[in-house]
Amino acid sequence: MLKTNVTREKPASNYMRAVMAITWKDLSAELRSRELLSSMLVFSMLVIMIFYFALELDVKARNGITAGALWVTFAFAGTLGLNRSMAVEKDRGCLDGLLLAPVDRSAIFFGKAISNLVFMVIVEAIVLPVYSVMYNINLFNPGLLMVTLLGSVGYIAVGTLLAAISVQTRTRDVLLPILLFPLAIPVLVAAVKASSGFLLALDMSEISPWLNILVVYDLVFIAVSFMVFDYVVEE
């Protein structure tokens, strides 16, 4: 018998194993169907093109507006992915099955959040180079990449929680952006300002307050989501 799991490191605890199992399930399902990533990607490309026509992004306007255009794209594509990832759990009663598993329920949250984060980072990893090429602007800036990751973490943390809420309502996917955007304003403002700070090569002292907000937002909302997820899936 072939032992395929030998090389994979064994997670330390039962909790970590549950988190990894859920993430792994999502990733391998996506690897086979590719429906979530492909729609997120095509959607992002379309948004970038619409920005070109809507804002007439000439060379001058580009520098100031790039960070904003990117984050609008990420935010919209993000809601698409978040909706889909929770809808598949709800549709065939998968969520109920997961809830029956004898693990702490926050493990489900972290599992879903990590897989959502992976999807979002993949989309960003493709959108950034494409944007660079299409608009002839260099986005390979370590600072910008760090901000993108920090912003995505906060956005996905609160987004995963709200997706778990909205999927259980009558209006479902329509509701998610309405619930998510007003709460995600701090993360979007801070991410846009920090990104454009790095792109315009501003002094670090002007960027660091925004990084602080991003880190605080990430920590607060990861902690709160961890604490309240139980109430969201409780039956």
Added chain:
Amino acid sequence: MSPQPKILKVLNVLSASLVLAAFVMAMFYAPLEKVMGEVQRVFYFHVATAWVGMLGFIAAAVVAIIYLRTHDMKWDIIGVAAVEISLIFFGITIVLGSIWARPAWGTWWTWEPRLTTAAILEMVYLAYLLLRQGIEDPERRARFGAVYTLLGGLSVPLTFVSIRLFRTIHPVIIGNGGSETMAMTGSMVATMLFSIAAFSVVFITLFWHRIRLGQFANQVENLKMKVSM
């Protein structure tokens, strides 16, 4: 259906007369502001309504935590009452602020931190009401509502901080003549404090009424269930 308790009846009359008195004070007792003129009188009600909105916002967040701990439907009714009052009063605050801002700042709207935060808070409340509308099961509606108000209670202060930072890094062109630089005389301070006190009583009265309304709605719901069974 129980009739209004005696204290509530007293509060009804008291709030009406206090608001009327605050209005008279703002119009006739408070002196004319030199720079801004008559329109400055809207400021007294503006501050007072913002205060009530703030009370509602804090009450909603606190009540949300209590609900999540106790799972007692009573707290859900109180939470909705707080959110609705806060929604209405912040709405009034924004409108009054606009009336004042037009002559004072030369524009109906500026992206000033307090203004913007109030507007985003209104969006949070509207999202909250839409969320509740989409859920039939009362227990789940209460649970999700509480979670969402709790998240809002955490995110809105961060929004305020981030927008304030947004404005300080970029120079503020209009809005420097805001309330910070407004020198107030004794009678102006008195009028402002009186308005705040008057609207606090209004808040208590409305809060009470709205909670009663929520209880009645619950009773009606239960009666309907009984009939249909």
